[in-house]
Amino acid sequence: MDNNCLRSEAFLNGLRDYFYLINRNFPEKGTLKLVGDRYRLNGDQRTILYRGITSEEKAGRRTGRLSVEIKDKYLLIDGYNVLFTLLNYRLGRITFISNDRIVRDAGSLHGKLRDEDLFMETLDLLFDFLTEHKPSFVHFYIDSPVSLSTFHNRIINEKIRKNEISGICEIVKSPDQSLKKHSEGIIATSDSVIIDKTGNAITDLPCLVLKSGFRARFVDLNEILAKTRFDGMNKDL
Numbered sequence: 001m002d003n004n005c006l007r008s009e010a011f012l013n014g015l016r017d018y019f020y021l022i023n024r025n026f027p028e029k030g031t032l033k034l035v036g037d038r039y040r041l042n043g044d045q046r047t048i049l050y051r052g053i054t055s056e057e058k059a060g061r062r063t064g065r066l067s068v069e070i071k072d073k074y075l076l077i078d079g080y081n082v083l084f085t086l087l088n089y090r091l092g093r094i095t096f097i098s099n100d101r102i103v104r105d106a107g108s109l110h111g112k113l114r115d116e117d118l119f120m121e122t123l124d125l126l127f128d129f130l131t132e133h134k135p136s137f138v139h140f141y142i143d144s145p146v147s148l149s150t151f152h153n154r155i156i157n158e159k160i161r162k163n164e165i166s167g168i169c170e171i172v173k174s175p176d177q178s179l180k181k182h183s184e185g186i187i188a189t190s191d192s193v194i195i196d197k198t199g200n201a202i203t204d205l206p207c208l209v210l211k212s213g214f215r216a217r218f219v220d221l222n223e224i225l226a227k228t229r230f231d232g233m234n235k236d237l
Helices: 009-022 028-038 043-052 056-063 079-090 116-133 149-162 175-180 192-197 205-214 221-236
Strands: 074-078 095-097 103-105 137-143 167-172 186-188 201-203
Touching (some): 009 028, 009 221, 028 043, 043 103, 079 103, 079 205, 103 205, 137 175
Antiparallel strands (some): 095 103
């Protein structure tokens, strides 16, 4: 997992400028192109900015709803969102803590799996965690357009039964729409649209699973931002 692109001078300058403009309500996509082109950022660096940085106001609201406790809770899981984050970490893709304190990755699977065996290992890792931490009920939602979703739905329901977990896996066209309808339960997702639309508590399930299973450590964009802003202040003095 090569995190050197997160420490290059070009990325640090781009991070500082992108954060500054986003906090002044500049449009995300336009700002990303402006900053990315100015500092000649590569695809991973642009993805990290887009997925990893939001305004201080939004970041604060999201962070304030984060929960690390799932025991005896009704857990709603954005299935592929969670599983692809775990899988990208296992594949060695850049994985980082966004400025809203949620783990995201710079992977680009786009619903296409290239290592089904590793995906199954990742599924086992998730179920080991769920079995140990015992939520009261688990409701998986997985995207029907993703390849092998019907097969994965059957496998997940089998694992739910085998591990004696109360729960169900359901195939839906859009997990976003299904999850936003719930007024109760904790939602496991890093999808910003879902997080910003729901009033439910949010849990960063990939972070919890990876820290439990691998003692994973992630690059924290908050720490990089703080250092970048401090260094920028010093240069101005």
